[in-house]
Amino acid sequence: MDDALVIGGTRFIGRHLVEDLLAHDYDVTILNRGTHENPFADDDRVSRIEGDRTNDSALEAAAIEADPDAVFDCVAYYPKDVQAATRIFDDCEAYVYISSGAAYGREEIPKREGETPLESCTADQAADDSGETYGPRKAEGDRAIFAAAERGVNAMAVRPCIVYGPHDYTERLDFWIDRVNRFDRVVVPGDGTNVWHRAYVEDVATALRVVAEQGDAGEAYNVGDRRLVTLEEMVDLIAAELDTSVEVVTAGPRELEAGEIEPDDYVLYREYPHVLSTAKLADLGWESTPLEEAMARSVADFLESDRDGSEHDPGRENEERVLGILDTF
Ligand SMILES: NC(=O)c1ccc[n+]([C@@H]2O[C@H](COP(=O)([O-])OP(=O)(O)OC[C@H]3O[C@@H](n4cnc5c(N)ncnc54)[C@H](OP(=O)(O)O)[C@@H]3O)[C@@H](O)[C@H]2O)c1
DSSP states (O other): OEEEEEEESSSHHHHHHHHHHHHHEEEEEEOOOOOOOOOOTTTTTTTEEEOOOOOOHHHHHHHHHOSEEEEEEEEOOSHHHHHHHHHTTTTEEEEEEEEEEBBSSOSSBBTTTTSSSOOOHHHHHHHOOOOGGHHHHHHHHHHHHHHHTTTTOOEEEEEEEEESSSOOOHHHHHHHHHHHHOSSEEEETTSSOOOOEEEEEEHHHHHHHHHHHHHOOOOOEOOOOEEEEEEEEHHHHHHHTTOOOEEEEEOOOHHHHTTTOGGGGGGTTOOSSSSSSOHHHHHHOOOOOOOHHHHHHHHHHHHHHSSOGGGOOOOOOHHHHHHHHHHOO
């Protein structure tokens, strides 16, 4: 495979994917609307086609102009997007859809491809644009992959858990880096052992390429850090990278009440652990970046950026009230 088409490609996962593909000698074309700045504008190794992927005619034009061997779909949020792409790119050597760990429909540890049931999706949900239907829509996209493979298309899905790393516009990890950077005492909801599986973005990019090159048609592959850390361990990792030390103050629902905060108000906190098995992807030879290195690159990018994660802030004054209550015990 020599020619890759990345649908998206300028913002987060797709941006890292383009870099990974270039490093592995692919000729890369990106397809996007041009509402986000193109970081590859001055890179003559990357061609760009302007178009909205929700218009089939834009995908059809890209199929002719780029004539790709491999297509990576970073912008499929509706089952119809996957259905259209697997029809239009049906003769490509590989089509890889970015699904999500949110496609799983049952809480179990770990969630495994082909074993853990997927969310169901009604016709109304398939066309709905709210956050609540994200998982069902992603699951229905996976089923479109399975159906395309039945028709002979070499289509595959990759299911990342929460993705973090440089250029992460969601600022979820940035909230925690900012907390550790600014305060001596960091409030962690629960008892600190909460686990929400995360995936370093460069490893997600590698996974997409490895699956295109070596994955089997109709299969889905989870991707997440090989080593998982609890929320408290994540804070410790950040502190080590910032060369600082913080006191982690764990606070359960009762203590948080003093600040009118609920555990769920904290980003990256989830009561029931979300863990994806990554064994199937590792069997393809995929490896993940050591956590310390992934965190070092994430922290370095945070320090160079103007992101602070403040949109996720439950309010420091509220936290001070919680800390005040805890100090009296
Ligand atoms: N981030 C996570 O934690 C996470 C976790 C699991 C799964 N995922 C999945 O990973 C995929 C990529 O996520 P991301 O966060 O990396 O996305 P992203 O950075 O927001 O991707 C946006 C890219 O797609 C382009 N784009 C957006 N709408 C478009 C359209 N209608 N037509 C053509 N191009 C369009 C954007 O450029 P223009 O705006 O210029 O068009 C940009 O290049 C998504 O499918 C998401 O569901 C993400």
